[in-house]
Amino acid sequence: xxxxxxxxxxxxDFLPEDMRLREHVLTLIKQTYATYGFDQIxxxxxxxxxxLTGKQGGENEKLIFKIMKRGRELEKGMxxxxxxxxGLRYDLTVPLARYYSNNKNNLPTPLKALQIGNVWRAxxxxxxxxxxxxxxxxxxxxxxxxxxxxxxxxxxSKMLTRIFSEVGIREFTVHINDRRxxxxxxxxxxxxxxxxxxxxxxxDKMDKIGLEGVKESLLAKEYPAxxxxxxxxxxxxxxxxxxxxxxxxxxxASSLEAKVPENIDTVMNSVTCMVEDGVHIVFDPTxxxxxxxxxxxxxxxxxxxxxxxxxxxxxxxxxIGRFSNQPACACGxxxxxxxxxxxxxxxxxxxxxxxxxxxxxxxxxxADPAKLLEVFKKATKVRExxxxxxxxxxxxxxxxxxxxxxxxxxxxxKKVYNDTEL
Amino acid sequence: xxxxxxxxxxxxDFLPEDMRLREHVLTLIKQTYATYGFDQIxxxxxxxxxxLTGKQGGENEKLIFKIMKRGRELEKGMxxxxxxxxGLRYDLTVPLARYYSNNKNNLPTPLKALQIGNVWRAxxxxxxxxxxxxxxxxxxxxxxxxxxxxxxxxxxSKMLTRIFSEVGIREFTVHINDRRxxxxxxxxxxxxxxxxxxxxxxxDKMDKIGLEGVKESLLAKEYPAxxxxxxxxxxxxxxxxxxxxxxxxxxxASSLEAKVPENIDTVMNSVTCMVEDGVHIVFDPTxxxxxxxxxxxxxxxxxxxxxxxxxxxxxxxxxIGRFSNQPACACGxxxxxxxxxxxxxxxxxxxxxxxxxxxxxxxxxxADPAKLLEVFKKATKVRExxxxxxxxxxxxxxxxxxxxxxxxxxxxxKKVYNDTEL
Numbered sequence: 001x002x003x004x005x006x007x008x009x010x011x012x013d014f015l016p017e018d019m020r021l022r023e024h025v026l027t028l029i030k031q032t033y034a035t036y037g038f039d040q041i042x043x044x045x046x047x048x049x050x051x052l053t054g055k056q057g058g059e060n061e062k063l064i065f066k067i068m069k070r071g072r073e074l075e076k077g078m079x080x081x082x083x084x085x086x087g088l089r090y091d092l093t094v095p096l097a098r099y100y101s102n103n104k105n106n107l108p109t110p111l112k113a114l115q116i117g118n119v120w121r122a123x124x125x126x127x128x129x130x131x132x133x134x135x136x137x138x139x140x141x142x143x144x145x146x147x148x149x150x151x152x153x154x155x156x157s158k159m160l161t162r163i164f165s166e167v168g169i170r171e172f173t174v175h176i177n178d179r180r181x182x183x184x185x186x187x188x189x190x191x192x193x194x195x196x197x198x199x200x201x202x203x204d205k206m207d208k209i210g211l212e213g214v215k216e217s218l219l220a221k222e223y224p225a226x227x228x229x230x231x232x233x234x235x236x237x238x239x240x241x242x243x244x245x246x247x248x249x250x251x252x253a254s255s256l257e258a259k260v261p262e263n264i265d266t267v268m269n270s271v272t273c274m275v276e277d278g279v280h281i282v283f284d285p286t287x288x289x290x291x292x293x294x295x296x297x298x299x300x301x302x303x304x305x306x307x308x309x310x311x312x313x314x315x316x317x318x319x320i321g322r323f324s325n326q327p328a329c330a331c332g333x334x335x336x337x338x339x340x341x342x343x344x345x346x347x348x349x350x351x352x353x354x355x356x357x358x359x360x361x362x363x364x365x366x367a368d369p370a371k372l373l374e375v376f377k378k379a380t381k382v383r384e385x386x387x388x389x390x391x392x393x394x395x396x397x398x399x400x401x402x403x404x405x406x407x408x409x410x411x412x413x414k415k416v417y418n419d420t421e422l
Numbered sequence: 423x424x425x426x427x428x429x430x431x432x433x434x435d436f437l438p439e440d441m442r443l444r445e446h447v448l449t450l451i452k453q454t455y456a457t458y459g460f461d462q463i464x465x466x467x468x469x470x471x472x473x474l475t476g477k478q479g480g481e482n483e484k485l486i487f488k489i490m491k492r493g494r495e496l497e498k499g500m501x502x503x504x505x506x507x508x509g510l511r512y513d514l515t516v517p518l519a520r521y522y523s524n525n526k527n528n529l530p531t532p533l534k535a536l537q538i539g540n541v542w543r544a545x546x547x548x549x550x551x552x553x554x555x556x557x558x559x560x561x562x563x564x565x566x567x568x569x570x571x572x573x574x575x576x577x578x579s580k581m582l583t584r585i586f587s588e589v590g591i592r593e594f595t596v597h598i599n600d601r602r603x604x605x606x607x608x609x610x611x612x613x614x615x616x617x618x619x620x621x622x623x624x625x626d627k628m629d630k631i632g633l634e635g636v637k638e639s640l641l642a643k644e645y646p647a648x649x650x651x652x653x654x655x656x657x658x659x660x661x662x663x664x665x666x667x668x669x670x671x672x673x674x675a676s677s678l679e680a681k682v683p684e685n686i687d688t689v690m691n692s693v694t695c696m697v698e699d700g701v702h703i704v705f706d707p708t709x710x711x712x713x714x715x716x717x718x719x720x721x722x723x724x725x726x727x728x729x730x731x732x733x734x735x736x737x738x739x740x741x742i743g744r745f746s747n748q749p750a751c752a753c754g755x756x757x758x759x760x761x762x763x764x765x766x767x768x769x770x771x772x773x774x775x776x777x778x779x780x781x782x783x784x785x786x787x788x789a790d791p792a793k794l795l796e797v798f799k800k801a802t803k804v805r806e807x808x809x810x811x812x813x814x815x816x817x818x819x820x821x822x823x824x825x826x827x828x829x830x831x832x833x834x835x836k837k838v839y840n841d842t843e844l
Contacts, residue, residue, distance in 0.1 A: 003746055004470045005524040008508050011468060013521050015528055016461030016535075023452070023462060030445070035805040037782070037812025039438035039830070040445060044554050045467060045510075045540065046433060046487075048426045065468075066490040068506055070544045083505065084490055086430050088467075099435050102427040106437055108826045110814050118467065122492045132466050145787060145815045150798060266791040273795060274802045324425055360459070365567060369688040373695060376572060380696045383457040390459025392532050393567040404530045408461070 010123070010131030016408065020351055022134075022341060025163055026116060029136060029335070032159040036151055038114040038138055043095035045118065046086045051098055056293075056323050060090040063121040065131075088120035092137045093332075094323070100141055101324035110143035112151070116337075128342060139332035141320065148331040149267045149297050149315065153281075154274040156311055156333050160301060161276045163340065167347040170278035171304035174271070177287035178264055179294050179314070181248060184256035185234055185285065190227035197292070199223070199231075204288040207307075211235055235286065244268070244283040260296075267297065280304075293319040297331070306343070310336045351409065356387055359412040360405050362394040371418050378422050432545070432553030438830065442773055443766060444556075448538060450585050451558060451757070458577040460536040460560055465517035467540065468508045473520055476745065480713075482512040485543040487553075510542035514559045515754075516745070522563055523746035532565035534573070538759075550764060561754035563742065570753040571689045571719050571737070575703075576696040578733055578755050582723060583698045585762065589769040592700035593726035596693070599709035600686055601716050601736070603670060606678035607656055607707065612649035619714070621645070621653075626710040629729075633657055657708065666690070666705040682718075689719065702726075715741040719753070728765070732758045773831065778809055781834040782827050784816040793840050800844050 007013050014022065030040065052064050066084035089095050092115045100111070115137045123129055138156070140148040153174055160172055182203075186196050202217045209217065211232060218228045234251040244264035248256055268281045275281070289298040289312060298314035313333035321327030359382055361375050379389045394415055395401040402413055416422070429435050436444065452462065474486055488506035511517050514537045522533070537559045545551055560578070562570040575596055582594055604625075608618050624639045631639065633654060640650045656673040666686035670678055690703045697703075711720040711734060720736035735755035743749030781804055783797050801811045816837055817823040824835055838844070 002472045003476060003520075003523075004472055005520055005746065007466050007520075007524070008468045008470060011466035013466075013525055014464040015525060016463060016530070019462040019464060022464075035808060035810055037780075037810055040441040041438060042436040042441060042444075044429050044433035044435070045542075046430045046554070048430060050424045050426055054425060065492070067510075068488045068490055070487070088489075098425075098427055098429075101425075102429070103435055103437060108438070108830055109817065109823065112812065112814075120467075132468070143814055145785075147785065147794070147813055147815055150794075151813060154798070154802075266794065269791065270795050270798045274798050324427065358459075363567075363569065369691065372569070372572075372688065373692050376576070376692045376696050380576075386457060388457055388459055390534065391569050391573060392534075392565055393569055395531065401531065408530055 008131070010125035010129075012130060012132070021344060021349055024351065025337070025340060025344070028163050029116070029159055029337075030114070032162055033114045033138060033155055036112070036155040036158075038112040038155070039108075041099065041113045041115055042117065043089070043092075043099050043115075045088055045120075047089050047095060047098065049085055049087050051094055052087045052090065054094075054323065056094060056097075056319070058291075060121060063090055063123055064088070065120045065122055089117075090119055090121050092117060092119065092135050092334075093319075096137070096139060097320045097323040100320060100328060101326040104326060109141075110148070111139075111141045113137075113139050113141065115139075128338075130338070134337045136335040136337045137332060138335070139330055141328050141330045143331070144317070144329040146263050146267050146297075149299075150270045150274075152313065152331060152333045153267070153271045153299055156301060156335065157271070157275040157279045159335075160303075160310065161279060163344070164303065166352065167344055167349050169303060169347075170276065171280070172278060173280045173282055173302050173304055175282055175284035175287045175300045175302070175309075176244075176264060176268060176297065177284055177299075178260055178297050180256060180260050180296060181244070181252065181264075181285060182288065184248070184252035184260075185231065187255040188252035189230035189234065190224060191231070195223065200288045203286060204290070206235075206286045238285065242283050242285075247283065247285065264297070289314055291316075299333075303343070308339070310339050310343075353409065357412045358388040358408075358410040359390075359414070360410045361389070361391045361414050361416050362398065362401065363391065363416045364394050364418070367416060367418050371416065371420075374422055375416055430553070432547030432551075434552060434554070443771060444763060446773065447585055447759070447762060447766070451538070451581055451759075452536070454581040454584055455536045455560060455577055458534070458573055458580075460534040460577070461530075463521065463535045463537055464539065465511070465514075465521050465537075467510055467542075469511050469517060469520065471507055471509050473516055474509045474512065476516075482543060485512055485545050486510070487542045487544055511539075512543050513541055514539060514557050514756075515741075518559070518561060519742045519745040522742060522750060523748040526748060531563075532570070533561075533563045535559075535561050535563065537561075550760075552760070556759045558757040558759045559754060560757070561752055563750050563752045565753070566739070566751040568685050568689050568719075571721075572692045572696075574735065574753060574755045575689065575693045575721055578723060578757065579693070579697040579701045581757075582725075582732065583701060585766070586725065588774065589766060589771050591725055591769075592698065593702070594700060595702045595704055595724050595726055597704055597706035597709045597722045597724070597731075598666075598686060598690060598719065599706055599721075600682055600719050602678060602682050602718060603666070603674065603686075603707060604710065606670070606674035606682075607653065609677040610674040611653035611656065612646060613653070617645065622710045625708060626712070628657075628708045660707065664705050664707075669705065669707065686719065711736055713738075721755075725765070730761070732761050732765075775831065779834045780810045780830075780832040781812075781836070782832045783811070783813045783836050783838050784820065784823065785813065785838045786816050786840070789838060789840050793838065793842075796844055797838055 064087040066087045068083050069085050118132055119135050120132050215232045244261040248261040272281050293316045294314040295317045296315035300309040300312040302309045315331040317329040379391050382389045486509040488509045490505050491507050540554050541557050542554050637654045666683040670683040694703050715738045716736040717739045718737035722731040722734040724731045737753040739751040801813050804811045
């Protein structure tokens with residue numbers, strides 16, 4: 001019989017110490033969002049192949065793990081295209097749209113949803129990129145007001161502060177922008193609507209190539225020099241503590257509904273009063289976010305000093321309706337769960353047990369039943385106080401056994417023989 | 423674009439109220455086993471097809487959801503048998519054997535493992551049977567002493583008492599037996615080893631057909647009348663508060679190592695002193711447990727008054743080695759998670775929030791930014807005390823909105839207009 005010990009390519013076995021960190025972070029995520037009134041929901045790992053290949057998933061649709069039809073459905077001589085009727089989900093967004101459409105009548109409005117679950121992508125495995133990984137999405141469906149943005153950004157900032165303060169990190173930056181401001185700025189500069197997407201792709205590289213680089217790239221694409229000049233001049237007006245309303249007045253007010261920058265300023269003011277001092281709420285007109293389905297506010301959170309975002313999202317009022325024929329305004333945040341875990345591991349996160357002892361009774365195999373009974377009675381008493389106790393046979397190689405226990409947080413280790421006083 | 427709203431056949435979407443119950447039970451399971459020194463571990467949802475079809479999974483091997491090879495690996499004209507290199511796991515036992523073999527050097531010995539995860543079976547969907555469901559297994563690997571049995575049974579009894587006392591159920595029966603006693607009784611009656619498995623299959627129906635029915639079934643199979651007579655007479659010796667040692671002395675002592683019944687009595691005595699009064703520990707010589715891989719103690723827990731078990735397990739000292747070429751003694755328990763959930767739902771389990779208020783601020787869409795700020799400041803204060811608060815726009819159909827919130831546990835619901843005092 002052939003047997004393969006390693007996990008399937010690109011996937012992970014989690015050791016007890018991995019699980020302690022993952023479970024701890026998941027608990028903080030669940031607890032924090034719960035106080036903001038978010039409800040957990042869950043969908044199956046598998047989705048209909050039609051839903052997964054509906055052109056909403058972009059590049060991810062090429063990475064589907066397809067599941068074969070079963071039994072009689074699977075006839076010899078079928079074309080490979082006919083062999084699969086379902087696949088593993090590659091994100092939590094497609095399932096959310098299906099879920100909402102399926103369960104709308106049994107859900108609160110607005111629905112404040114927290115989804116935590118594995119997704120699968122047949123990606124080329126590489127460092128930090130896995131074929132099975134955990135995603136964590138929060139979404140508010142059915143709230144068209146800016147209260148949705150405020151709740152999402154405040155709750156997520158709070159959650160990150162709680163998690164990262166355990167490794168001494170308390171400084172975060174929340175970048176906020178609006179797709180309509182992006183478009184307004186492009187319009188006011190003289191770009192045409194067909195050019196927007198391409199212009200934004202170049203703008204999105206700002207953090208890597210700088211404003212000068214953006215200018216050169218735009219000119220290299222032979223966009224009108226005047227439009228490029230106007231556009232670049234707008235970004236030169238960026239200052240620290242930038243107010244969205246003032247910035248837009250100076251740059252693109254004519255191409256924009258007045259409500260848009262006003263709302264951004266209200267979101268920023270409200271969130272500021274809800275979060276810890278270390279969380280900086282910044283209007284960032286260079287923020288693009290790749291996904292084309294965003295229709296309004298967009299946001300991203302980064303840890304100060306780290307060069308990437310750990311959470312991002314925005315408003316997508318059209319996507320659910322386009323996908324499921326059940327129109328619904330929506331705003332969501334996706335948390336980089338695996339990235340958070342990686343950072344905490346890199347920073348040597350250690351469990352804080354609040355001074356609780358972990359006790360191990362290592363019992364001699366020759367101990368008689370009465371002694372064993374005494375050990376278990378003692379263990380029960382300690383466990384009833386919520387403490388961790390393990391009872392196990394004393395191994396011949398006790399030194400190694402004790403070292404392993406110490407590595408796993410056991411500080412109170414007792415060898416028990418027939419004549420040991422407990 | 424075709425879009426299907428329902429989940430894949432036989433699988434479930436979980437509503438917020440479903441998730442509250444599931445998460446609550448999972449938390450109690452994790453917390454209880456943690457105090458007994460069990461560590462959570464996790465394996466990927468997918469396994470190599472070779473491991474899944476290694477003849478250890480019995481009937482479940484016919485129910486594998488197979489995953490298709492990807493990209494270039496998938497060539498037109500392949501036989502259907504060549505199209506898949508992996509599948510979704512159908513239990514947590516095969517993955518545990520692989521995990522142990524893959525990670526042995528980085529794991530404590532003994533390993534006390536808690537696994538919670540979804541498994542998938544392409545079964546015929548029917549009431550209470552799903553194609554994706556959650557399994558919960560606890561196993562101790564590398565402890566050949568009866569401390570393993572004691573810890574497993576005590577922890578599981580404790581866990582069940584904690585969960586079910588919330589719906590007023592406190593009476594459980596733990597049935598304990600040993601495969602070697604089953605065999606000893608059959609041998610002492612005069613059955614031959616080749617007949618054991620068949621005899622046990624009939625014995626296993628005792629709770630449905632009674633002792634008389636077992637006798638008739640054995641005779642109908644043309645087993646020697648004397649062996650059947652001897653065998654049946656043994657079961658007539660069953661009394662309440664049966665001690666294993668005494669029972670075996672009267673029935674099968676000559677065909678059994680003396681240590682076996684002694685150990686059962688020690689397990690029973692030790693567990694009795696560790697569990698609540700409502701948990702009855704019973705030696706049950708009629709307990710069979712279907713899985714052929716058990717080598718020693720077997721056990722099952724049922725709720726008094728319910729006609730089925732909610733947890734079962736036993737010692738399987740040979741299975742891991744046979745499967746992975748890494749011999750290791752092992753003892754485990756499988757918890758019927760979905761069954762527990764079904765019973766709690768049937769008994770109208772309600773969340774006990776310990777008197778905590780849930781507050782909803784329903785804000786008039788015309789409220790000005792200053793009012794909004796005031797609401798969010800107030801919400802932040804209440805949330806910091808660990809309470810649940812939601813802020814959302816006041817809907818036109820406020821009556822329905824409020825009813826839905828009340829259904830979801832919000833008892834403190836405030837409409838907020840510009841002139842509302844908070």
